[in-house]
Amino acid sequence: MAKKRIFSGIQPSGNLHIGNYLGAIKNWVTLQDEYESIFCVVDLHAITVPQNPEELSRKTIEIAKICLAAGIDPEKSAIFIQSHVPEHAELTWILNTIAKISELERMTQFKDKAGKNWEGVGVGLFDYPALMAADILLYDTQVVPVGEDQVQHIELTRTLAKRFNSKFGETFVIPEPYVRKEGMRIMGLDDPGKKMSKSASSEYNYISLTDDENAVNRKIKKAVTDSGSEIIYSDSKPALKNLINIYSLFANKSVKEIEKIYVNKGYAKFKNDLAKVITGFLVPFQRKMADLSDKVVLGILKKGAEKVRPLAQKKLQEVKKKMGFVL
Numbered sequence: 643m644a645k646k647r648i649f650s651g652i653q654p655s656g657n658l659h660i661g662n663y664l665g666a667i668k669n670w671v672t673l674q675d676e677y678e679s680i681f682c683v684v685d686l687h688a689i690t691v692p693q694n695p696e697e698l699s700r701k702t703i704e705i706a707k708i709c710l711a712a713g714i715d716p717e718k719s720a721i722f723i724q725s726h727v728p729e730h731a732e733l734t735w736i737l738n739t740i741a742k743i744s745e746l747e748r749m750t751q752f753k754d755k756a757g758k759n760w761e762g763v764g765v766g767l768f769d770y771p772a773l774m775a776a777d778i779l780l781y782d783t784q785v786v787p788v789g790e791d792q793v794q795h796i797e798l799t800r801t802l803a804k805r806f807n808s809k810f811g812e813t814f815v816i817p818e819p820y821v822r823k824e825g826m827r828i829m830g831l832d833d834p835g836k837k838m839s840k841s842a843s844s845e846y847n848y849i850s851l852t853d854d855e856n857a858v859n860r861k862i863k864k865a866v867t868d869s870g871s872e873i874i875y876s877d878s879k880p881a882l883k884n885l886i887n888i889y890s891l892f893a894n895k896s897v898k899e900i901e902k903i904y905v906n907k908g909y910a911k912f913k914n915d916l917a918k919v920i921t922g923f924l925v926p927f928q929r930k931m932a933d934l935s936d937k938v939v940l941g942i943l944k945k946g947a948e949k950v951r952p953l954a955q956k957k958l959q960e961v962k963k964k965m966g967f968v969l
């Protein structure tokens with residue numbers, strides 16, 4: 643039986659943090675054995691907010707290194723840069739003509755990023771979900787592994803695909819989001835009410851995947867905690883719940899096991915061990931990253947684009963034919 647296909651993307655902007663790893667990349671690594679996998683560094687999405695050009699190229703390669711060091715295997719999966727396959731931009735234009743302003747206005751991520759005076763923000767930021775839909779639909783993607791914050795965009799993708807199919811005939815596969823319960827929403831270390839975010843104003847919000855041991859220790863020490871001194875996993879202790887989740891995912895230990903280890907032990911010991919568990923992952927991971935040269939990584943990304951581009955070209959031709967473009 644043919645393997646199902648997954649597609650997912652990640653932006654080369656801001657500081658990639660352990661939330662991106664636990665919510666997305668870690669799952670990609672596991673899923674690549676079971677699915678035909680396509681992963682994309684979405685530079686066209688990154689420019690929906692202003693980017694420094696040098697920084698954008700540096701980050702694009704860095705994100706690819708992060709994925710490869712985390713275990714994405716280019717022999718099993720295709721990994722490429724979004725702008726290397728121009729069909730993404732072309733299908734976005736077409737999807738723009740079937741997406742509704744009212745649908746895009748409802749997107750939580752847009753509302754969060756644009757703020758109250760959104761009439762002054764760029765059209766690209768508003769249109770971001772149409773580009774994401776194009777990414778997914780170009781490859782007949784069946785499953786899209788993401789963190790919880792992207793589910794609304796996948797729902798919109800489904801709506802657009804169904805609308806296109808009913809207007810022009812069966813063309814797009816309707817994709818399903820895949821959100822693992824564990825890690826789906828890693829919260830900010832300084833505010834457990836909001837997700838950990840690359841664009842957070844304080845560095846105490848996140849642990850970056852490039853943070854050294856000192857930074858990890860400092861940030862975990864400063865991470866907010868709840869009242870009381872017991873290490874228990876409960877909705878009434880959101881800060882601790884988040885820290886236990888992080889611990890559990892990095893140490894591959896269940897929440898119950900962790901609670902048991904820390905009976906009568908208190909926060910200091912727990913936080914100390916948590917910092918060790920995180921650096922236990924980060925140190926070898928960063929060593930692997932450092933061993934990857936820019937040249938090798940760019941080669942892998944170019945090969946990835948060559949592999950997937952024929953799929954994108956074929957789908958776009960089908961779309962244009964159905965719509966009446968002269969080919």
Ligand code: TYM
Nearest residue numbers: 650651652653661662665666774788789826827828837838
């Ligand atoms: P991006 O770059 O913001 O995030 C990459 C992935 O990390 C997940 N994530 C989190 N998971 C758990 N806890 C958090 N605090 C956290 N923060 C981020 C995100 O859910 C995402 O899976 N629009 C997408 C990129 C994209 C895409 C696509 C994804 C473009 N095209 C097509 C899937 C399919 C984004 O900005 O992700």
